[in-house]
Amino acid sequence: MQCCCGEENKLENRFPDTEVDLKPLDVVLEKYKGIKGSLITILQKTQEIYGYLPRRALQHIADVIGVKPAKILGAATFYTQFRFQPIGKYLVMLCQGTACHVNGSEKIEDAICDELKIKDGETTEDRLFTLENVACLGCCSLAPVMMINGEAYGKLTPESARKVIREIFKNETNS
Amino acid sequence: MRVRIGLGSCGIAAGAKKVIAELEKKLAEKDLGIKIEQTGCIGMCFNEPLLEVFDDEGKVSLYGKVTPEAVDRIVEEHIIGGSPVTEFLVSDDDMTFLTRQKRVALRNCGNIDPxxxxxxxxNNGYKAFEKCLKEMTQEEVIEQIKVSGLRGRGGAGFPTWFKWNATLNAKGAPPKYIICNADEGDPGAFMDRSLLEGDPNSVMEGMMIAGYAVGASEGVFYVRAEYPLAIKRLEMAIEQARERGLLGKNILGTNFSFDLRIKAGAGAFVCGEETALIASLEGERGMPRLKPPFPAQKGYWQQPTNINNVETYANVPWILFNGGSAFSAMGTATSKGTKVFALAGKIKRGGLVEVPMGIPLREVIFGIGGGITDDREIKGVQMGGPSGGCIPKELLDTPVDYESIVKTGAIMGSGGMIVMDETTCMVDMAKFFLDFTQKESCGKCYHCRLGTKRMLEILTRISEGEGKDGDIEILDELAVKIKEGSLCGLGQSAPNPAQSTVRYFRKEYEKHIYDHKCPSKKCKALLTFTIDEDKCTGCTLCARKCAVEAIKGEKKKAHTIDQTLCIKCGNCADVCRFGAVMID
Structure with a gap:
């Protein structure tokens, strides 16, 4: 019998089994493995290293700290901060908080999706941009807001959002 | 002459760093020997970036929406020339945003270098802490908190002294813990962030006093990872407090030993609930558990734990310094002191405001906030975020206190206040919040996990023109069941946005369901776009912008929209310069 979830939800696709260098992770594990309650901190440090949580890294954490992989995956998938796919060079975080919603973040999303030809959570083929809807960036008085690699852009219109993306794209292709 | 710039997240997002770079360059060029000082959030987010100039005579000039170009003139004309550049100054009218407030928790925000x-x-920092350690017993400290009438500022409004007392009297072997809940999950609220960024020490001092009062040895900040600047400033403040002997062993020569550390949250709304927060601190999935036992008896690692919110702790040093009765002199019979709100949405002057409890909502929105963007008609205000409800404009004279707000169907919440105007669709708002809570439900309770999803499905259907007779009743029934069948505050309050909008805006729901119309013109599926032949000049702009080529017509002649092709994206209405595209 075939699974009703479809191909994209298959475990292998959600958690790609790619080769990663585990050395920097060992430094983190060395520091935290004896401290109880530090699993989430370890996962956060792992994501800082790789930009996401690679499946092999999760397996490695399980082996070293002696916790079942199921428990690690259970904790990791619970929190929205953690990603399981590599991201592009630029992470576009589009605020979907209440103030942004009231001030038209939906139209900004439409414009960005159209400009990049991707949907929420996806990465462009050239691996330049990843789009991620986030709950709130906390700069509500500048709504609607997006943040690209830590830099905030406020009071967006569909046109100004497109312009920001185009500007980055232009700089990338020229350099 | 001194200059100071506001460097909260809002200021930085609005371009404060570019302003600093320009200012540094200019000041160095002119060799004026003036150092640029920094401060946290002033609260006037709508005028960021903000720059203050202090004349030698003590006169303060506040410049708003400062651009690098404005910096050049401020340096030339004011700092060198001595006369303020009036056109860049924050207007007297905008200054009422600050003068109408009463700042207790935010007393130092925007006044000191965080x-x-x-x-x-x-600024009297750590004096209250020292007084507690050297002159007061634990019971006396708690008594002052009791006299103050301080209630939890995280949303539920539980009396703070009661929690402290329960933790103090908890039986069992040490240690005890103090936790600061800085997992500000309400999308549209930024009080905690601003406080931690603008005045981390006052929150720390509040925790240290709580630590002394309940006999705890360690305090933990649980801060959202999305607030990197708040975490950075907290780390600095903790380090500096350790250097000065305010944290560590035998503080200020007494027997009291206490230390603080920070743990970054990983993004889960439910972790605002205290038992879920504790589970998360212990490295587990952030799922709530049944109470009792309360954290005061069995909390972090099963030890007695006191949890309060950021703003609650920030009030504590003020209360101990000025006395509990000074605090209880402000506010109403049951809600004492002040409350911080994050004012946002369709508001002219959005930002951080702190007002005495009991003042009417109207004063906050119109007096301080300056009214609605573009002078449109106000429709209502959402308080308490996804756990709260919508208060309609008819009830704007409701005083801001815990009980009065609950009576309207909303909750005080942590302080998110989103103003909505006639262009905001209430079905869409309910759908927005249910979408949020159904994603954030931890899944432990059946009613919350599935009930919120079913509510969202119904709301989605209504907003797409597929609403059915009886839908409103099912929504109501589901709301009651979810509230009854959920363990924690998330589930118990998740139906509030839908329930309160049904209560006050039932006609709007009925319009969607029976007439297939969205009066606020927000629900796309219910809209029809047509072109007014008299207004259309045939400029062809809309036709060129139409993604599906649904707009036909010759140049300089009126165009028409093919309804069978139209996807209702609204591009044509956005680009038309003649107001010829009609939306119904």
Missing amino acids: ENIDDYMA
Whole structure:
């Protein structure tokens, strides 16, 4: 019998089994493995290293700290901060908080999706941009807001959002 | 002459760093020997970036929406020339945003350098803590909190002294813990962030006093990872407090030993609930558990734990310094003191405001906030975020206190206040919040996990023109069941946005369901776009912008929209310069 979830939800696709260098992770594990309650901190440090949580890294954490992989995956998938796919060079975080919603973040999303030809959570083929809807960036008085690699852009219109993306794209292709 | 710039997240997002770069360049060029000082959030987010100039005579000039170009003139004309550049100054009208407030928790925000503990100490910082350690017993400290009438500022409004007392009297072997809940999950609220960024020491001092009062040895900040600047400033403040012997062993020569550390949350709304927060601190999935036992008896690692919110702790040093009765002199019979709100949405002057409890909502929105963007008609205000409800304009004279707000169907919440105007669709708002809570439900309770999803499905259907007779009744029934069948505050309050909008805006729901119309013109599926032949000049702009080529017509002649092709994206209405595209 075939699974009703479809191909994209298959475990292998959600958690790609790619080769990663585990050395920097060992430094983190060395520091935290004896401290109880530090699993989430370890996962956060792992994501800082790789930009996401690679499946092999999760397996490695399980082996070293002696916790079942199921428990690690259970904790990791619970929190929205953690990603399981590599991201592009630029992470576009589009605020979907209440103030942004009231001030038209939906139209900004439409414009960005159209400009990049991707949907929420996806990465462009050239691996330049990843789009991620986030709950709130906390700069509500500048709504609607997006943040690209830590830099905030406020009071967006569909046109100004497109312009920001185009500007980055232009700089990338020229350099 | 001194200059100071506001460097909260809002200021930085609005371009404060570019302003600093330009200012540094200019000041160096002119060799004026003036150092640029920094401060946290002033609260006037709508006028960021903000720059203050202090003349030698003590006169303060506040410049708003400062651009690098404006910096050049401010340096030339004001700092060198001595006369303020009036056109860039924040207007007198905008200044009422600050003068109408009463600042207790935010007393230092925007007045001190958050990265320098000496600045905090120069403003009576840590004096209350020292007084507690050296002159007061644990019971006396708790008594002052009781006299103050301080209630939890995280949303539920539980009396703070009661929690402290329960933790103090908890039986069992040490240690005890103090936790600061800084997992500000309400999308549209930024009080905690601003406080931690603008005045981390006052929150720390509040925790240290709580630590002394309940006999705890360690305090933990649980801060959202999305607030990197708040975490950075907290780290600095904790380090500086350790250097000065305010944290560590035998503080200030007494027997009291206490230390603080920070743990970054990983993004889960439910972790605002205290038992879920504790589970998360212990490295587990953030799922709530049944109470009792309360954290005061069995909390972090099963030890007695006191949890309060950021703003609650920030009030504590003020209360101990000025006395509990000074605090209870403000506010109403049951809600004492002040409350901080994050004012946002369709508001002219959005930002951080702190007002005495009991003032009417109207005063906050119109008096301080300056009214609605573009002078449109106000429709209502959402308080308490996804756990709260919508208060309609008819009830704007409701006083801001815990009980009065609950009576309207909303909750005080942590302080998110989103103003909505006639262009905001209430079905869409309910759908927005249910979408949020159904994603954030931890899944432990059946009613919350599935009930919120079913509510969202119904709301989605209504907003797409597929609403059915009886839908409103099912929504109501589901709301009651979810509230009854959920363990924690998330589930117990998740139906509030839908329930309160049904209560006050039932006609709007009925319009969607029976007439297939969205009066606020927000629900795309219910809209029809047509072109007014008299207004259309045939400029062809809309036709060129139409993604599906649904707009036909010759140049300089009126165009028409093919309804069978139209996807209702609204591009044509956005680009038309003649107002010829009609939306119904």
